[in-house]
Amino acid sequence: MRGYDDHGEAAFAYVSCETRVPPDHPLRTIRAIVDEALKGLSREFDVLYAATGRPSVPPEKLLRALLLQAFYSVRSERQLMEQLGYNLLFRWFVGLAIDAPVWDVTVFTKNRERLLRGEISAKFMDRVLNLP
Structure with missing residues (x-):
């Protein structure tokens, strides 16, 4: 019997x-490697973010998303946010629940720039590369 094309x-x-x-x-x-490297960066993250105000993109999730952008050659942050909207593998890797909203591209970019200015991405890559 033929199945129905039910949407x-x-x-x-x-x-x-x-x-x-x-x-x-x-x-x-x-x-697993990335999560281990991120454990030791909590203090550095705290220094870059204010204690009050609107919540930002969590830096751990932002760094995981940037890794996906590099691994899968996603051409822009706009496309990365689109992928995070529907790609379950990307959502899992970043740490987003299925029903969690995806960040606005401009907010993501501004938070990325904060991490670059704080040299967190270099510290993160050093930790990743120095793990056994």
Whole structure:
């Protein structure tokens, strides 16, 4: 029997990005390395961000997103935000839930520039490359 081309959506979804990423996907190993490197940068992040005001893009998520941009040759941050909107692998790697909103491109860019000025990206890459 032929199936129907049904475009209906369920009212609630109980699927996590974690279950959708294959256990042997190479990004699983990379994410573990990245998470380990990010653990030691919390103090540096605190110095760059004010204690009050609007919440920014979490620097850990921003750095993971920038790695994806490099790994998958995403040409622009606008395209990166588009990919984060629908690509479950990207959402999982960055740490966004399926229903979490994606950041505005200009906000993402401004936060990226803050990390570059604070030399966090260089410290991050040093930590990644020096892990066993």
